[in-house]
Amino acid sequence: MSILQTIKSRRSVYQFTSAPVKAKWIDQCLEAAIWAPNHKVTEPWRFWVLGSDMQATLAHIYADSRAKKRADPKTDAFNEIYDKAVFKFQAIPKIVLVGQVLNADPVMCKEDYAACSCAIQNFQLAAWELGLGVQWSTGPVIQDERTFNALQIDSNQVELIGALYMGKPACVGESGRKPVEKVTTYLD
Template sequence: MNILENIYSRRNIKKFKPDMVEPEQINKWLEAGTMAPNHKMTQPWEVYMIGSETRTKLNHKTNFCQAPVVLAILSKHGSTEIETYENVLATACFVQNVNLAAWAEGVGTFWSSMGNAAKNREIMGIPDGYDVIGVFGFGYPEEISQPKERTSIQEKMKYLP
């Protein structure tokens, strides 16, 4: 699959098969994530592997769509407000690299934003000075939804003189 096919076909998965994803695969995708652009090589991302006990305590409304693997991806705050902002952007690029690398090998992801809630930060032991970019389920898709219609990029472009 070429990169454009990968980008256009990737979906947020809402139903996973129970088949386990090998840790070596996940590590490979996370390594690919580290190739994301990041200002001044801050490499601000941290990854928490969520075990069954923590997953139960998080009590996600869909149990991460039954994904066999769950990760939390964090972004470390910078020493300034702008550096913190840049770190969040870099971590989002990290996430996209990981998602696309997994998708290229037939593994989908489910992105939940519930990780930054105070209760969930406490459950996961997230220290001050970090933002939780997302909690992600990883697994082989049971079903893949059709793409939702997108606004044409032409409607989103501004041409400056």
């Protein structure tokens, strides 16, 4: 498949089969990620590949956050939402967290975020080429101080910018884009 075909066919995937994700596949995706363009070669990205114990720990943070948004913690509804959320998070075949090393210079910080976003896109494209789907999530679990504590990360030094949920796609949705001429202006 050409790079353009890969780019055009890639989709965010929200449902995965239970097939395991091989470590060598993750390594290939990470290898692609670190070749993203980055101004002044700052290499601001950091990655955490979760094992089953850490995924279980974060599942409870994820579930607690989700349930607190939807129900009073002292209710059966809260417990039901919590249990479903734990199951949902634990069912994700593999999770890779992406962090950005924070720079005190606001311009460099913005450049570094762009670089990390490019790294995530490279990761997703490499995964797609391997037959894996990825969902880039920016949900509350990556902003929760309990997550930083569990990962032993100083939130003043590194910002988590994405949780990459990945696995073999159970289904792939359709997508379209506006034609180039609708979003481009050519100037002399």
